[in-house]
Each structure stands twice: as structure tokens, then as C-alpha cells.
Amino acid sequence: xxxxxxxxxxxxxxxxxxxxxxxxxxxxxxxxxxxxxxxxxxxxxxxxxxxxxxxxxxxxxxxxxxxxxxxxxxxxxxxxxxxxxxxxxxxxxxxxxxxxxxx
Amino acid sequence: xxxxxxxxxxxxxxxxxxxxxxxxxxxxxxxxxxxxxxxxxxxxxxxxxxxxxxxxxxxxxxxxxxxxxxxxxxxxxxxxxxxxxxxxxxxxxxxxxxxxxxxxxxxxxxxxxxxxxxxxxxxxxxxxxxxxxxxxxxxxxxxxxxxxxxxxxxxxxxxxxxxxxxxxxxxxxxxxxxxxxxxxxxxxxxxxxxxxxxxxxxxxxxxxxxxxxxxxxxxxxxxxxxxxxxxxxxxxxxxxxxxxxxxxxxxxxxxxxxxxxxxxxxxxxxxxxxxxxxxxxxxxxxxxxxxxxxxxxxxxxxxxxxxxxxxxxxxxxxxxxxxxxxxxxxxxxxxxxxxxxxxxxxxxxxxxxxxxxxxxxxxxxxxxxxxxxxxxxxxxxxxxxxxxxxxxxxxxxxxxxxxxxxxxxxxxxxxxxxxxxxxxxxxxxxxxxxxxxxxxxxxxxxxxxx
Numbered sequence: 001x002x003x004x005x006x007x008x009x010x011x012x013x014x015x016x017x018x019x020x021x022x023x024x025x026x027x028x029x030x031x032x033x034x035x036x037x038x039x040x041x042x043x044x045x046x047x048x049x050x051x052x053x054x055x056x057x058x059x060x061x062x063x064x065x066x067x068x069x070x071x072x073x074x075x076x077x078x079x080x081x082x083x084x085x086x087x088x089x090x091x092x093x094x095x096x097x098x099x100x101x102x103x
Numbered sequence: 104x105x106x107x108x109x110x111x112x113x114x115x116x117x118x119x120x121x122x123x124x125x126x127x128x129x130x131x132x133x134x135x136x137x138x139x140x141x142x143x144x145x146x147x148x149x150x151x152x153x154x155x156x157x158x159x160x161x162x163x164x165x166x167x168x169x170x171x172x173x174x175x176x177x178x179x180x181x182x183x184x185x186x187x188x189x190x191x192x193x194x195x196x197x198x199x200x201x202x203x204x205x206x207x208x209x210x211x212x213x214x215x216x217x218x219x220x221x222x223x224x225x226x227x228x229x230x231x232x233x234x235x236x237x238x239x240x241x242x243x244x245x246x247x248x249x250x251x252x253x254x255x256x257x258x259x260x261x262x263x264x265x266x267x268x269x270x271x272x273x274x275x276x277x278x279x280x281x282x283x284x285x286x287x288x289x290x291x292x293x294x295x296x297x298x299x300x301x302x303x304x305x306x307x308x309x310x311x312x313x314x315x316x317x318x319x320x321x322x323x324x325x326x327x328x329x330x331x332x333x334x335x336x337x338x339x340x341x342x343x344x345x346x347x348x349x350x351x352x353x354x355x356x357x358x359x360x361x362x363x364x365x366x367x368x369x370x371x372x373x374x375x376x377x378x379x380x381x382x383x384x385x386x387x388x389x390x391x392x393x394x395x396x397x398x399x400x401x402x403x404x405x406x407x408x409x410x411x412x413x414x415x416x417x418x419x420x421x422x423x424x425x426x427x428x429x430x431x432x433x434x435x436x437x438x439x440x441x442x443x444x445x446x447x448x449x450x451x452x453x454x455x456x457x458x459x460x461x462x463x464x465x466x467x468x469x470x471x472x473x474x475x476x477x478x479x480x481x482x483x484x485x486x487x488x489x490x491x492x493x494x495x496x497x498x499x500x501x502x503x504x505x506x507x508x509x510x511x512x513x514x515x516x517x518x519x520x521x522x523x524x525x526x527x528x529x530x531x532x533x534x535x536x537x538x539x540x541x542x543x544x545x546x547x548x549x550x551x552x553x
Contacts, residue, residue: 013371016398018201018433027201029399 004083005064008098010056015094017051024048028094041092046071050085056098060086200434207438207447208364208400214380215363215405219337221444222312222359229283229319234505237441238539239355240427240470243507245285250480250507250533257289259474260354260425265298267549269350269423274305277348277417279338279410280356281309282316284323290352291327302330308348310334310341339409343417351414351424355545358428358446360406362436367399390460392453402436404449408457414550415461424463424550426454427470431546451546464551470542471534481530483508485537491517495525507533507540 011017017026026041043051049070053063064079071078089095226232234242244256251259264270281287287309295302307330311317314335321333334341339360363383368374376384383405387394390408394401407428414424430436430449439446451467458465470476483491492503496517504516510530514522522528534541 011395013367013395014399016201016205017396020200020433025201027398 005061009095203437204435210438211364217361226313250477255289257286258293261290261293272304274349276307276350278352279310281320284320288323307331347419349422353426357407362402362447363405418552426548466549470545473547476542482536484529484531487528
């Protein structure tokens with residue numbers, strides 16, 4: 001199985017996201033019917049920095065490397081955090097893994 | 104280097120309806136803690152309870168009600184559902200612009216909303232238009248005002264344009280959608296008095312889709328007939344036959360231009376847009392506008408985009424344009440449902456992008472900073488204004504003009520005797536008295552053509 005850090009992700013098109021007065025919101029919009037209750041998420045600064053880099057081209061490892069330039073943090077801890085974040089976001093269906101196998 | 108903290112994701116819950124969810128919560132809890140002291144609160148609540156919700160099409164009774172509901176939410180008057188109530192405290196008011204955005208895209212039932220017919224045929228009374236139908240910042244500050252250094256909006260605008268170096272001798276000025284003509288008249292009078300060398304060489308063209316408003320502009324500026332001309336038409340389609348302008352003023356008019364509803368799937372899932380939207384789709388693609396942060400259906404200010412693009416033809420090299428309207432940098436167009444028509448706020452992030460793509464230099468700010476409003480000046484707050492205008496004055500068979508009233512201007516209009524009998528009128532700084540009078544609500548994009 002491919003290690004997570006080499007995987008590439010993109011934001012799901014089934015969500016809206018926006019920064020409002022310094023708070024970063026993600027609102028999933030897939031398969032909702034009027035009257036349904038939906039969840040929204042707010043991210044802290046690190047989460048937002050990861051989110052912004054999910055462009056469908058960069059691997060999680062590359063994203064972690066970029067964040068190392070920004071944050072005073074142990075590289076292993078950062079990568080673990082990025083991977084946890086992505087797993088959580090994937091479970092919430094707001095990010096999607098991109099197949100870059102070329103096949 | 105920034106301090107690192109573990110990634111944190113907070114959760115909130117909202118009801119996914121095409122209407123602001125706070126109202127739905129309110130419906131479920133009639134015993135809310137709201138103190139029904141304000142006549143407008145009573146009116147809005149009775150409206151909501153009678154209808155069971157906002158009306159079927161999602162309309163609020165009037166645009167200021169959005170702000171009122173927002174305020175209730177801020178004060179925690181409305182309950183919040185969800186698993187983490189404490190954690191989400193404050194999130195829903197912040198999210199309110201997103202709800203309005205979502206609701207607005209559903210408000211537009213077809214693929215576009217176009218006010219051309221309204222402007223051409225329906226507007227019949229210029230004064231009533233800006234006193235009763237719609238609220239503009241320039242109308243609220245149309246007389247000399249201490250917040251503007253005892254100048255009117257139009258006078259101050261001229262002063263700022265001169266200081267910025269965009270009002271020069273020989274200027275060919277085009278104002279599109281000049282309303283009652285107050286703005287243009289004050290602009291010209293100020294230039295005549297303070298910069299006579301410029302006034303002697305300028306020409307000011309009023310351009311409007313509404314024949315009624317254009318006539319009002321003509322009448323209002325009679326004193327300047329030697330330097331003015333008037334053209335009726337649709338700015339998007341009009342052929343200026345090579346004429347160019349050094350200064351273009353789009354003051355509070357682009358919210359009246361066409362919006363179109365698009366789908367994210369046109370851009371991200373290769374769904375083919377309908378034929379009538381192909382032009383808009385191609386335009387957005389060509390501009391490189393990015394809609395990844397949008398809801399699945401969203402509105403764009405296509406009329407405003409096309410107008411900016413048109414400016415590339417009609418602005419002279421070295422010329423400038425000043426674009427003023429309400430909106431935000433990252434909020435898609437939201438509906439302002441007025442008595443007689445509906446306008447849409449401007450996504451200034453998109454507008455700026457289109458302007459830069461069209462080759463303009465851009466400078467973005469808000470009207471507080473652009474006109475240099477004094478923040479400490481106090482004006483009548485929204486509740487007091489409504490109570491006076493809608494209830495008190497009509498009781499005595501009198502009107503109250505729509506204006507950012509200071510205590511002094513109110514005394515002048517109402518009379519000291521009558522005012523001394525009214526208890527509890529509240530005055531607040533211009534940025535706190537009312538969202539519609541708050542110059543920060545209105546944004547400015549200054550374009551410069553190389």
C-alpha cells in the first residue's frame with residue numbers, strides 16, 4: 001500500500017469554503033436535501049495552511065515540507081499531523097485522493 | 104517561524120435550507136428571550152410567525168431584517184442547535200454571509216437576474232426611488248455632513264479624486280447611473296469653486312438606462328449646462344464610437360447589473376453549460392476566475408465584469424475609474440430584496456481579478472478610508488430612525504427624510520420643540536449606527552489604465 005505521505009489530494013468540489021473575519025469555514029454540500037442538518041467545519045491556522053495547499057498536484061510529503069518552512073516543529077510530528085488531518089477530512093468527504101498512477 | 108499547534112477541526116451544525124437557519128431555530132422556540140420593545144422587532148417576529156418561516160420564496164420582509172436577525176444571533180437571543188453549543192458560540196453569526204449567499208443563489212430561479220426593464224420602464228419618481236425604494240450611501244450623505252468635513256458626498260468625492268491625481272485639467276468624465284443627479288451636481292459645483300482651471304476645461308457626461316433618472320440629472324445640473332451632456336442607453340451594449348474618457352465614475356450602480364447563476368460542475372466536472380450561458384462560461388474561463396470555494400450553484404456579477412471589460416475600450420490611456428458598491432472581497436453576490444426590485448452585492452475579489460485580467464491597475468479600499476469619513480461623528484441609529492420615520496412623524500402628519508441625521512440636522516428638520524418631546528432617541532458613531540449608513544459596507548475599486 002502506498003504510504004500516505006506520497007499520496008496527492010484535492011479539495012472536494014462538493015464543499016464550499018471561505019475565510020470570514022479570520023475564521024476558516026468548510027461547508028460540505030454533497031447530497032443534501034432541504035431540511036437536512038449539515039455540518040460545517042472550522043480549521044485552525046495549520047489546518048488552513050494544509051487546506052490551501054491541496055491542489056491535486058502536491059503530495060502530502062511536499063505539503064509537509066512547505067509547512068516546515070513556516071512552522072517551528074519537529075518534521076515527524078508535522079507529517080503525522082498532516083496525515084491525521086487528511087484522514088479525518090477524507091472521512092468527512094471534503095477531500096479526495098487523486099490517482100496519479102498514470103495508468 | 105510561527106508556533107505550531109496541532110491541527111484542530113471544530114464542528115458546527117446548521118439546517119440546510121435555502122433560508123437563514125437562525126429563523127428556523129426561532130420558529131421552534133417561540134418563548135425566546137427577545138425583548139419586544141422595538142416596533143420593528145414586533146413586525147418582523149409577527150411576519151415570521153404568521154408565515155411559519157420566511158415566505159415561500161425565501162424573501163425577508165425587507166433588507167434591514169437580515170441585519171436585525173444577525174444582531175439577535177450576536178446577542179444569543181436565538182438558540183443554536185448542534186452537538187457542541189459552547190464550542191460553536193459565535194460561529195453562526197460569522198457564517199451568516201455564507202447562508203445569505205447560499206440562499207441568494209436559490210432566489211434566482213432562472214439562470215439570470217436582469218433589471219434592465221425595471222430601469223427603463225418602472226422607475227417613475229427619482230426622489231421616491233432613493234427615499235423609499237433603495238438606500239445608497241451617497242443619498243444618506245447628500246448634504247454637507249460633519250463626518251465628511253462639512254462637505255457632501257459628491258463634493259468630498261471630487262476633492263478625493265483631485266488629491267489622488269485622477270481629476271485633471273481637460274478631463275472627460277463619464278458618470279454611469281447618476282441617480283437623482285445630486286452627486287454629479289455637487290461634484291461639479293465643488294470643482295467649479297475649488298479648481299476653476301479644471302472646471303473650465305472638463306466635460307461631464309451623464310449616462311443612464313433610466314430616462315426618468317437621466318431627466319432628473321439634467322434638471323439638477325442646469326447650472327453646469329455648458330460642461331455637461333446626457334446619454335440614454337445600456338452601457339454594456341452602447342457604442343461610444345471611439346469616444347474615450349479620462350475619469351469614469353460608477354457610483355453605487357453595479358449592484359443593479361445582471362447576475363448569472365452558474366454551477367461548479369461546469370468548471371470541475373465538465374458538465375456542459377446550457378447554450379445561453381456558453382458566453383458567460385467562456386468569459387469566466389478566459390479570465391481565469393476560480394470558483395473552487397463556491398457552493399454547487401452560485402451567482403456571479405457578470406454585468407459588472409462585462410462593464411469593466413468595456414472600460415478597456417472607452418477609458419483613455421492614463422485614465423482612471425472609480426467603482427463604488429456594497430459587497431465583500433470573498434462573498435458571492437447576495438440578494439438585497441428591496442420594495443420594488445432586487446439587487447445583488449458585489450464579489451470584489453472576482454471584480455478585482457477581472458479588472459487585472461483586463462489590464463487595469465487596481466487599488467481596493469472601503470468608503471470609510473476612500474472618502475476619509477470621521478468615525479467619531481454620531482448619527483441617529485437605525486432603530487431610532489425607523490421609529491421616527493415610520494411611526495412618530497406620520498402620527499403628526501409629517502415626513503422624515505432619509506439621511507444620516509446628526510442631532511443638529513434632526514433638530515433642523517424636525518424642530519427643537521418636537522424633538523424635545525421624544526425620549527430615547529439613540530445616536531451612535533457612523534460605523535455603529537446602522538449597517539446601511541456604515542461606509543465600511545461600501546467598497547471602492549480604483550482602476551487605472553496604463
